[in-house]
Amino acid sequence: MQPDELEAALRDIGARRYHRLHPFHHLLHSGKCTKGQVQAWALNRYYYQAMIPIKDASLIARCEDSAIRREWRSRLVDHDGDMDGEGGIARWLKLTDGLGLDRDEVTSLKGLLPGTRFAVDAYVRFVREKTLLEAIASSLTELFSPVIISERMDGMLSNYDFVTRETLSYFDKRPPQAARDSDFALDYVKRHARTPDAQGLVLAALEFKCSVLWSMLDALHHAYVDPKHVPPGAFVPKDQ
């Protein structure tokens, strides 16, 4: 494939496999979730958010090129911020605060679904163990995140009276960051994946990452959408 054909194939994976298509997101964005279900979503997704800088530092830790490390470092800044209370993780906790969840309960991870943990941990392990090309390619779901974020903002603000713009401040910041990051990653894989083997690895990495995000929502859907099957030890919403 030529680089632009590879890009088209990557975008096609997004069109078919990105978690924007997941039934749970349809419920969430169209106002069909209970507050408890929104809480469960935010509490589980917190683990993903909390592990993102660990994933990104793992990528930097295997990268011998100072320029790529420097570029990737901006992701650490985005998520950890420059001081306490700043950055994506802190903004995610504003969301869980706004939804009425106890912050210590969220950060303790006690109510986390095992399916969320295993999916997120698989992502971190993928980035640590696969090639740098695959690790970078696995970040490419960010190509598709601006659309889902705008749907989520609009949908949640208009459909839930317990959600405010401030609660959702995490999502305000993400689209430009995601666009910058996915531009870099897309350019990298287009330049470095020039053989059929390498292009196959890149496509598989993006499919893998789509599966991570999809699997997290599957676990959530199975546990919290009727008929509910909350596994032992997992978060139980008060309105359930």
Add this chain to the structure above:
Amino acid sequence: MQPDELEAALRDIGARRYHRLHPFHHLLHSGKCTKGQVQAWALNRYYYQAMIPIKDASLIARCEDSAIRREWRSRLVDHDGDMDGEGGIARWLKLTDGLGLDRDEVTSLKGLLPGTRFAVDAYVRFVREKTLLEAIASSLTELFSPVIISERMDGMLSNYDFVTRETLSYFDKRPPQAARDSDFALDYVKRHARTPDAQGLVLAALEFKCSVLWSMLDALHHAYVDPKHVPPGAFVPKDQ
């Protein structure tokens, strides 16, 4: 031990084991090295410099505390800089340039001593595999670096006509960075190593790190100081 006793024990390790005491440094700083020996030192030490951000990102990658990750991130900034040509690695390459080494030869690592590679790789592995406490403690050689750097600057500038202040710009920047970093790491180990077992691990981590630095100079001394024993494939100075 009380925290201050632990600090005293750490400083005692530095007084006995830090590579400031290594015979090669006495030669280097007192003007007794040939230009070829100074080149060999800078070329080998380049690998240490190049791996430092990889070591630091490895530490960040295992750290669940956003505040510690944020603090440690400043080390990535110091070494990789904010743009091309900035940061500690780029400044180290100014040193190897100034010593007349070919930059591609330096960065290719082709002439590196195996002993340098193994010591540096052992350090990175230590930070990846030991506890976070030990990983942080292993950075504490920076407590002792301002003194050796000032001895090196003075000694090399007054003793070698092929060394200029600009060539040594790497060392200008390091003392305040090292002081900030070692203050943080020392405070961390004093607060977190409160049992005899934990304190033993902290002391052993610093001894380990002193051994890494010492071993690098042993390899250099054995290869390049009379009677020379340059191993197959390693850098051979033109003046040898």
